[in-house]
Amino acid sequence: MRVDLHTHTDCSDGKLTPDELISRALDRKVSLLSITDHDTLSAYSALESVPAEITLVPGIEFSCSWKKLEIHIVGLSIDLANPVMQKAVADQQQARLIRARQIAEHLEKQGVSDAFVGTAQIAGNDNIGRPHFAAFLIEAGVCKSTTEAFKKYLSIKNLARHWPEVSTSIEWIRGAGGIAVLAHPLKYKLTRTRLNMLLDDFQAAGGRAMEVISGKQLEWQTRDMASLCIKRGLLASCGSDFHQPDLSWAELADIPPLPGECEPVWKYFA
Ligand code: AMP
Ligand code: MN
Ligand code: MN
Ligand code: MN
Numbered sequence: 210m211r212v213d214l215h216t217h218t219d220c221s222d223g224k225l226t227p228d229e230l231i232s233r234a235l236d237r238k239v240s241l242l243s244i245t246d247h248d249t250l251s252a253y254s255a256l257e258s259v260p261a262e263i264t265l266v267p268g269i270e271f272s273c274s275w276k277k278l279e280i281h282i283v284g285l286s287i288d289l290a291n292p293v294m295q296k297a298v299a300d301q302q303q304a305r306l307i308r309a310r311q312i313a314e315h316l317e318k319q320g321v322s323d324a325f326v327g328t329a330q331i332a333g334n335d336n337i338g339r340p341h342f343a344a345f346l347i348e349a350g351v352c353k354s355t356t357e358a359f360k361k362y363l364s365i366k367n368l369a370r371h372w373p374e375v376s377t378s379i380e381w382i383r384g385a386g387g388i389a390v391l392a393h394p395l396k397y398k399l400t401r402t403r404l405n406m407l408l409d410d411f412q413a414a415g416g417r418a419m420e421v422i423s424g425k426q427l428e429w430q431t432r433d434m435a436s437l438c439i440k441r442g443l444l445a446s447c448g449s450d451f452h453q454p455d456l457s458w459a460e461l462a463d464i465p466p467l468p469g470e471c472e473p474v475w476k477y478f479a
């Protein structure tokens with residue numbers, strides 16, 4: 210069974226429409242899929258249809274803050290119509306907009322004007338993220354690549370203050386009947402002591418799973434994350450964090466299998 214429980218569409222910072230993503234998942238023989246856009250559930254209302262070969266698990270990726278860092282918590286198997294979730298998404302959209310204005314002000318100070326309007330146009334919706342700003346900076350000829358844009362212009366101090374605490378997002382997910390998953394634990398570049406502190410807080414708030422697999426990764430990383438997952442008594446999730454087709458290192462469902470000793474999170478989906 211091919212599983213991908215972390216993917217994005219153009220409802221956040223991905224490039225494919227929700228229907229295009231489903232069609233790619235079908236081509237790539239994915240049978241268990243979640244669309245986990247940043248702070249929005251729009252993909253689920255935009256979808257035309259889902260073929261019988263694919264079980265689509267309702268999901269989201271919340272932006273949160275923990276000790277001034279931006280941390281991502283994925284919610285899986287959530288009730289999309291739940292009022293707690295609806296309110297959470299509305300709050301996050303508001304926070305994202307205010308944050309986008311702050312990013313634009315920061316760019317203005319660095320001599321880049323009209324970034325808000327230009328970036329909003331690129332995003333094409335209210336869900337403006339830093340990748341959209343990166344695209345704007347490239348289009349405006351300020352930067353040559355996304356990497357350069359992030360490095361020079363978008364790694365802004367204190368940006369995480371716009372996001373709620375990790376514990377709040379876990380409350381939202383649980384309130385909507387879902388399972389909270391710590392996304393890509395290795396991406397935060399935390400020391401093991403700090404990662405364990407994050408997991409302490411995550412689990413104390415009711416977080417139940419972590420991504421043992423996030424995108425293509427090395428065998429030792431998989432063994433490392435599997436052993437951490439088991440040691441902490443967590444369920445295991447896996448996802449590509451797919452955003453767009455032309456990146457060979459982050460293709461949809463192109464991920465190693467979950468180690469057999471891990472307990473898969475999908476056993477607990479409602
Ligand atoms: P935001 O939601 O505005 O915080 O933007 C975060 C998103 O930007 C992540 O989900 C990634 O898709 C992307 N991203 C983060 N860091 C980088 C980077 N260094 N280079 C390219 N994309 C990045
Ligand atoms: Mn993203
Ligand atoms: Mn993420
Ligand atoms: Mn993601």
